[in-house]
Every structure is written in C-alpha cells, then in structure tokens.
Amino acid sequence: MATIDDVARQAGVAISTVSYALSGKRKVSADTRARIEAACVALDYAPRASARALAANRSEVIAVTAPLHPDTDPSAHMAFAMEVTIAARDHDYDTLLLVHDDAQQGMRRSAATALADGIIVLDVAAHDERAALARKLSCPVVFIGVPEDTEGLVCVDLDFEAAIRQSIDALVEAGHRSVGLISQHPETLERESNYPLRVVHEFERYAQSCGIDFAVTYPETDDAAPALDDLLARLPGMTGVVLNTANPVAQSLAAALGARGLTVPRDVSVIAAGMTPIMARTPLPFDTLPLDPRLTCPVAVDILVDLLEGKAPARGVTLVTPIYQSQGSVAPAPVASPLQAR
Amino acid sequence: MATIDDVARQAGVAISTVSYALSGKRKVSADTRARIEAACVALDYAPRASARALAANRSEVIAVTAPLHPDTDPSAHMAFAMEVTIAARDHDYDTLLLVHDDAQQGMRRSAATALADGIIVLDVAAHDERAALARKLSCPVVFIGVPEDTEGLVCVDLDFEAAIRQSIDALVEAGHRSVGLISQHPETLERESNYPLRVVHEFERYAQSCGIDFAVTYPETDDAAPALDDLLARLPGMTGVVLNTANPVAQSLAAALGARGLTVPRDVSVIAAGMTPIMARTPLPFDTLPLDPRLTCPVAVDILVDLLEGKAPARGVTLVTPIYQSQGSVAPAPVASPLQAR
DNA sequence: TTGAAAGCGATACCAC
C-alpha cells in the first residue's frame, strides 16, 4: 500500500502539500494539485484510516447500538440501521454495529477507545439504561426515540402527537364523529419508549377537544378481531379507526372488519399513525402517517455530525413532522352508523 | 483521556512494559503487573483504537457487506448481521456495516484504507459482482453463501444437499413413497445464490435413487395453494412435502392443506429444509433443517479470524451440516393415499 | 525481567 510519502515523492512535493491538496484545507496551485492527483491515481493511494484518525483525533466512524428484544421487529430494525448507515455515508462516516449484550459495554468501549466519534442509539425504551450512560460519556450521543427523562440528551423522533392530531383532523373533516384507537399490546406499553402512551394521551385529549366520541383498546394478541369487537361494543356508532399498534394487528384488521360485514372505506375509515412500514410485507392498505426511518435517521445523523464537527450545540428533542400518505382508506362518514344500517 | 504514558508514569515503569503487561505478549513479574493494572483502573485507561491500529497494522474491525434487495427478507438479514457481530465480538473484533449502494465501493474503500482487517459478504447471489472484487482485494474475504464460481474464494454455507437428503431419508423411513418439493419463486431461482437450484437437483437425484415418486413445483405467488394443487395433480398419492421456498409460501401451506381436507401429519408429512426462520413471526409448525445464522455466521467469522491471524490457510467452501429440529410434522405414511381415502 | 527508542502514516503548526 502506497503512503503519503510515496505520493509526495512521486509528485515532487512535501507531504504536507499532499495532505493539504487532498483535504482542501489550504490553497494549492492548480498544477501541483494536478501532479498530486496524478500520483495518487498512479500509486492507487488511499490514506490509512488509523493514521488519519490518530493524527486528526477523529475516526470518522459512528457507532450504532441496535439491541434486539424479543418483541422488536427485526426488519424495522434493519431498516433503521441501514438508513443510519446511508445517512452517515453521506457525511463520509462509516457505521459500527453494537449489539445487545454489548450495548452498554459497547458504548463505553467505543467512547473510551475513541473507536467512534459519536453514537446513535436505536430502539429506545422508556427507561433506557443507555440514557444514563449517554450523560456520562465524553462522546456525543443521539437517540432515535425518546426515553422518559430526556434531561441532557439529544433525541430525534417522529412527532407522534402531531400524527394523532392529523389523523383525527382528517377523520373529523370527513364528517366522522366517533373514532376508536387501536393501541399497542399491554406489554409493549410497559417496555417500549413512551411514545405509545403519549399517543394514547394525545388521542384522548384531542378527540375530546374536537367534541367527538372516542375509545381506546389494547389488543392482547396479534389478531385485530377482539380489539375491534371491544371498540364496537363501546362505540356502536364508530366510523373511524386510528391505528397505532403492532404490524400483525394492523395486517389482520381488514379481515376482521370484513368478517363483520364492514368495508373500508365505505363503512369505516382507517388511518395508521406512527407505525413503521415493514418492507418485506404487503404494505398496509390504509392511509398512513408512517414512522419512516428515512425521515428520522437522516435528521439524527445530521444532528450528530453537526455536534461532532462543532457546527451546532446540542439540540434537545427534535420531533420530525410525519407525512400523510393517502391510500384511499378515508371516505366521508356514512349517514347512518354501519351497525344500525345492517 | 489517559494514555499509556500516564499509566507508565503512575506505575513507575516503561511504556513498553505497560504494553506487554496488557497484551500478554511478554512475561511481566506479578507485582509490576499488579501496579500497572492498578494504574489502569485508577486512570480509567483504555488504549486508543487508532494508535493501536496504526502501530500494530490491524484495526480489529471486520466489515460486513449486507445489500438489501427488494426480494430479500430484511429480518433474516438483520439476523445474519447480528450473528456476525456477536461472533466477531467473541474474537474481540468489531463490525462495520457496508450498505448496498456502497457494497463494491465500500469493500474497496475498507480494504484500501485498512479500515477493516477483513470482510464478510452476506446475501451472496449466484453471479455476485463481489466475487470478482474479492479476488482482487488484498484483505481476506469470507462469503456466507456460495456464488456460481467459487474459484479462489472462501465460502461458508449450509449443506443444502445434506438437508434435502436428510429430509427425504426421514420421510422414506416413515414409509412415504411419494414426495413433492415446493421450491422457490422462479425469479428467486434466477437471482439468488445458486443453492435453490442445487436443492432441486439433489432432490430429484436422491428421490430417484431412493426409488420414490417425486415432483417439484415453483410457486408464482406467496400463496401455497396453487403450488399444492400442482403437486397433487402430478402426484395424486403424495403423502410427503419438502419445503425449500419463501417464508410466506410456507406460512400459508397449513391453511392450503386444511382447505383440501388434509391434516399435518395425519395425511401429509412436511419438512422445511434450508429455510431461514423469521424471528418476528410464528415459527413454522413443521420439522425443519434450518439455515440458521447461528450455525453459519460463527463458522464464517472463525475462518476469517484464522485467516487474519495467520492461523490457517484459506479453506475453500465450507458446508455446515444442518440440524434436524422436530416439530411433530412427520408421521408414518397413511395406508391409503389421502385423496383416495376421502 | 525491564527500558529506550524507532517506527506506523497521517495532520497541522510554523517558517519562508
């Protein structure tokens, strides 16, 4: 492997000139630059990452901690890790994968050994141990997801409250006056980042302020049918459903509705708010305000890179506005409620 | 951050002694070692990765190229990436994630800049461009999956042929004389690593040598029903099914059988051979010989690490023997064929 | 058993 010395010799200049020509941190005349570039090509030169990192005191690597709980969706996980990697490459950073058993220790190690310049934390739980760790660590950390206590942390997430409000607005504008929310499994509410709870609260608050009837249900299984029955029992005139639930539940909703003689959007309008699309599966046939990794990951990486390069101070919690994607699952409310119509 | 100098001063020894004490590459007396360890703890010392890499000429990092095609299952992908990472950590290596757009260029870059010591290639296609690249690269590369031309490459994969033979053996031993294979989608056969084809060939060869009736079908969609009908049409007495197909097809098989009045294992015995379990979903209710990342990834990493540390020469293609996992989906063949019995 | 010192290959300061 050629070194910067070889290039300098071949181009007939000093190594500092080569370094400056390549980094652009100093003006270099057109023809010396040309000679240097020619030499680089001729020698197939690439700067050695470790030497550069040692001298510059930065590794150009971002660590990504991606624990894998039994109840997290691995495909969503992969999507986040990939999007972080893609976004990082746009800033000339590489990404190091830190796994579960290793999450705490890995973060510590990557900071202590200066393996990575910064850390992105994925799949954040409400009471995430990595939060306390992040406060102690010397290197910048950005969370994708919001833990309970955000004091001193930098977090990026979808604006779930906004997603809920947009969902209710869309339904209300279409004339719906009775709307149910299918939330997460009870265990998920415990463990998960606190967004499912924030979603429920905002749903109840905003629905109330809009003066519509509402109810919330928490499915016990992956089948939407019992949840649907629960909502219909408490809200016989229900014509709108908002989903912020596990993907299998959402996948089974259309069938559950069909089994009860209900059609989307003729009898019931449906919107999925703040759910992560699964690439491997048929997309949900509903209007969505997705928690899309392509939305949050680049923002998180941008913030981290700004932090690393001293371009901006820590930013607290950044909420990304969801984007409404219509699939034709919202229609004007039927005049009579579907159950009465039957 | 404390450096090795600080530790040496604090312990009252030379830095070389500290280095040797920590690496264990030279004998150090018990009490100097104790003083050094105390100093390390006191100063919270961790060697700087870049300095170590520069001096030792090795980064202790393994790059992982994990492209994401439209038809690859992201959750399986994540599982492989995680298993590689876990296995790598067992050898004190970290893993760098290289993504699709970047796959070729990323491999080149990580070799040229000595970012990583070696490369693991995931999701290998039959005619994978990364194969040619691997032959040119200066750093060791191990493929998880087997491309068409393995000349000069190091590959690890499940022994699919063995999985097929074990499947047929299990069925034949249970008295089945008429066995169908549900293979992959036609497009997958084109693009994918050539194992699906190897599976089909071995199935036909081995079934023939066992003297049983057999047929192979290639499902066009994610629904097993048409494939099942195809098999039953050509093999009216079929009592055994071997699966080496896409997960959704396998997931829908039980329902398709049920719709035709067939029950597993009473009427039909089923074995899934060489399929990757999806963590996010209910596992298949069939006996399996899974392509488990926990089987192949550690082997691949072991081989790569041996290569990196000069412990062993390149090994060509290594096939890992599958492990039979019973789920009770194989039973003695019914006396009369199920169709006749109805 | 330990120490001194020569690299490793970049960056960036200070001169000119």
Add this chain to the structure above:
DNA sequence: GTGGTATCGCTTTCAA
C-alpha cells in the same frame, strides 16, 4: 503557495 517537522499513542525490536 510550499516545505519542514513535531505530534498523535501505541507496538515491537534491540539492549541491558
């Protein structure tokens, strides 16, 4: 605009 060189923090050879 360009060149010389100290420096980053380790590993490892050579000497004692």
